[in-house]
Amino acid sequence: MKDYFFLAFNNLKRRKLRSWLTMLGIFIGIAAVVALISLGQGLQDYITEQFEMMGANKLIVMPGRGMGMMTADKLTSKDLNVIEKTKGVDMATAVVYSVSLIKFKDEVKSIFVIGLPTDKTADIFKEMGGFEAEKGRDLKEGERDKVVIGYLLAKDNGFFEKAVSLRDKLVIKEKEFRVVGIMKQIGNPGDDSQVYIPIDTAKEILDKKDEIDAVYVQTKDGFVPEQVAENLEKQLRKSRNEKEGEETFNIQTFEKLLETFQKVFSVVQGVLVGIAAISLLVGGVGIMNTMYTAVLERTKEIGTMKAVGAKNSDILLIFLFESGLLGLIGGLIGIVIGVGLGKGAEYIARMALGVSLFRASFPLWLIFGALVFSFVIGSASGILPAIQAAKLKPVDALRYE
Amino acid sequence: MAETQEIIKLENAHKDYRMGESVIHAVESIDLNIKKGDFIAIVGPSGSGKSTIMNLVGALDLASKGDIFLDGQNIENLSESELAQIRGRKVGFIFQTFNLIPTLTALENVMLPMMFQDIGREERRERAEKLLKDVGLEKRTNHLPAELSGGERQRVAIARALVNNPEVILADEPTGNLDTKTGRQVLEILKNLNKQGKTVIMVTHDLEMAREAKHIIRLRDGKIEK
Numbered sequence: 178m179k180d181y182f183f184l185a186f187n188n189l190k191r192r193k194l195r196s197w198l199t200m201l202g203i204f205i206g207i208a209a210v211v212a213l214i215s216l217g218q219g220l221q222d223y224i225t226e227q228f229e230m231m232g233a234n235k236l237i238v239m240p241g242r243g244m245g246m247m248t249a250d251k252l253t254s255k256d257l258n259v260i261e262k263t264k265g266v267d268m269a270t271a272v273v274y275s276v277s278l279i280k281f282k283d284e285v286k287s288i289f290v291i292g293l294p295t296d297k298t299a300d301i302f303k304e305m306g307g308f309e310a311e312k313g314r315d316l317k318e319g320e321r322d323k324v325v326i327g328y329l330l331a332k333d334n335g336f337f338e339k340a341v342s343l344r345d346k347l348v349i350k351e352k353e354f355r356v357v358g359i360m361k362q363i364g365n366p367g368d369d370s371q372v373y374i375p376i377d378t379a380k381e382i383l384d385k386k387d388e389i390d391a392v393y394v395q396t397k398d399g400f401v402p403e404q405v406a407e408n409l410e411k412q413l414r415k416s417r418n419e420k421e422g423e424e425t426f427n428i429q430t431f432e433k434l435l436e437t438f439q440k441v442f443s444v445v446q447g448v449l450v451g452i453a454a455i456s457l458l459v460g461g462v463g464i465m466n467t468m469y470t471a472v473l474e475r476t477k478e479i480g481t482m483k484a485v486g487a488k489n490s491d492i493l494l495i496f497l498f499e500s501g502l503l504g505l506i507g508g509l510i511g512i513v514i515g516v517g518l519g520k521g522a523e524y525i526a527r528m529a530l531g532v533s534l535f536r537a538s539f540p541l542w543l544i545f546g547a548l549v550f551s552f553v554i555g556s557a558s559g560i561l562p563a564i565q566a567a568k569l570k571p572v573d574a575l576r577y578e
Numbered sequence: 579m580a581e582t583q584e585i586i587k588l589e590n591a592h593k594d595y596r597m598g599e600s601v602i603h604a605v606e607s608i609d610l611n612i613k614k615g616d617f618i619a620i621v622g623p624s625g626s627g628k629s630t631i632m633n634l635v636g637a638l639d640l641a642s643k644g645d646i647f648l649d650g651q652n653i654e655n656l657s658e659s660e661l662a663q664i665r666g667r668k669v670g671f672i673f674q675t676f677n678l679i680p681t682l683t684a685l686e687n688v689m690l691p692m693m694f695q696d697i698g699r700e701e702r703r704e705r706a707e708k709l710l711k712d713v714g715l716e717k718r719t720n721h722l723p724a725e726l727s728g729g730e731r732q733r734v735a736i737a738r739a740l741v742n743n744p745e746v747i748l749a750d751e752p753t754g755n756l757d758t759k760t761g762r763q764v765l766e767i768l769k770n771l772n773k774q775g776k777t778v779i780m781v782t783h784d785l786e787m788a789r790e791a792k793h794i795i796r797l798r799d800g801k802i803e804k
């Protein structure tokens with residue numbers, strides 16, 4: 178074995194430039210695959226983590242037909258009452274939100290304002306957001322003109338030019354608020370530049386009257402969230418007088434969301450990796466081509482080796498090792514480049530997008546799998562040329578000029 | 579006892595080459611007995627079948643008809659890997675064009691035949707070094723073939739042919755690519771090997787060299803001239 182390896186390596190060294198060019202095909206492919214999978218895996222980990230932070234026993238009821246769509250449909254406190262009474266619901270809390278102008282010192286910007294209940298039902302929302310006050314405290318019951326700010330507001334140039342501190346004054350829609358708490362970092366810039374005020378005040382200044390933008394629901398222990406979601410749908414349909422399939426509200430469970438996400442995501446990733454894999458196929462053809470050339474070039478050497486006692490299987494293995502080695506070395510370089518690309522993309526995501534919790538992930542199976550895979554591609558591409566070399570008749574090979 | 583003395587025996591050996599429609603009879607009805615320790619020179623015009631006979635004897639090729647015995651064993655019915663074993667152990671080839679592997683050093687070239695046999699690393703190196711010393715190349719062990727003269731390359735090839743300690747040395751025009759002086763040196767090495775008991779068969783165009791052998795076989799049109 179060691180000898181075949183030695184002979185194979187020796188031959189690759191002889192044709193350095195050609196060996197490098199041949200490996201190019203493999204390492205581009207492997208680099209792309211490793212980078213894509215590591216980023217995909219990282220993204221999936223990130224999102225799953227975010228979902229898990231929110232908790233699986235939570236539901237969100239929102240107006241409109243589907244998540245994220247602009248809608249004129251509304252939820253009201255009547256709906257909240259229905260929801261609270263539905264079977265399987267432990268607690269429900271209403272939130273309102275809107276984009277509004279905010280002034281700090283002399284700077285005026287638009288910001289996402291969230292109106293939160295001040296009683297203990299607000300915990301549902303907080304748990305789902307996965308956040309807590311890092312400095313100061315949460316909003317208290319009965320408070321009207323206090324505000325909790327997102328992490329970035331407390332940083333110089335994070336949102337305003339100057340950092341906002343506890344006890345500073347902020348003006349939202351001409352009403353003055355005092356900062357009582359600063360959220361700890363959530364990890365994405367959108368969520369980290371919001372402000373939270375008591376819901377009653379929010380309804381007043383944001384002109385919401387009886388409107389609710391979302392109801393966050395916590396299910397009772399022992400109930401399946403999906404089942405509770407169904408109950409809610411039925412009850413709300415009845416009270417809102419809507420037909421099945423024509424609802425003007427929608428309910429999201431995190432399980433469903435996560436599942437959908439993962440499904441869509443695996444397809445996208447599969448397609449991307451598939452495209453990268455095509456370049457591996459091309460790399461394999463490159464190796465095959467190189468090996469056929471090598472067999473022709475070395476026909477006389479093959480004859481000589483047979484004349485000194487090499488069996489067909491010896492010749493076969495020497496050539497297979499050679500092509501396998503082309504794949505393996507190509508794969509090694511590809512992995513290094515791929516890890517570099519993945520880390521680079523992670524860095525860019527952090528710097529440019531501020532997504533600090535996102536990490537490119539390089540599980541062992543990825544590295545090991547990429548290595549084995551590149552060796553297999555190399556060897557597989559070398560099979561036909563190697564068989565051709567092994568089958569050469571000694572006299573014919575020796576006569577070859 | 580007389581039987582065991584016969585190391586090579588050809589019985590009615592034929593080799594035909596089919597070239598499309600026509601058939602070339604490279605060698606025809608060859609009967610030949612070569613005794614252990616003999617030194618045979620094969621001479622004859624170009625195309626008379628000298629190389630063909632060497633290839634048959636060395637198990638590089640199979641006869642179209644007839645039998646070839648090497649050390650009492652009929653090699654016509656052997657499998658590919660058994661033939662490879664014979665080539666590796668029983669015979670040592672020396673070619674006109676040396677046929678060294680250009681990427682391997684002199685030492686590695688000599689070690690090559692042992693890679694295909696079960697021989698330990700240490701022993702391989704020792705044997706190869708000793709043989710290179712025997713042919714006067716102890717200072718050239720780490721040179722690539724391209725860095726050696728023709729005579730030196732042929733001496734490396736001789737060392738390689740001897741490394742598995744074969745009984746028979748087959749040299750097909752070993753001096754064909756060498757000047758007279760280096761050619762003589764190679765011939766001296768072959769004569770020495772014969773003195774040490776090896777059976778040597780050498781193809782040559784040089785009648786003067788042929789005369790140094792114990793017996794001469796003349797070939798013409800694929801047949802032995804009586």
Ligand SMILES: Nc1ncnc2c1ncn2[C@@H]1O[C@H](COP(=O)(O)OP(=O)(O)OP(=O)(O)O)[C@@H](O)[C@H]1O
Pocket residue numbers: 576595596597602603604622623624625626627628629630631
């Ligand atoms: N693979 C082959 N296919 C077709 N014809 C062949 C083949 N090998 C040898 N021959 C023919 O067989 C005959 C004998 O060839 P061989 O090589 O044995 O001659 P030779 O005596 O060694 O000649 P030289 O002195 O030129 O080396 C020649 O006519 C040659 O053309």
Ligand SMILES: [Mg+2]
Pocket residue numbers: 628629630750
């Ligand atoms: Mg010849």
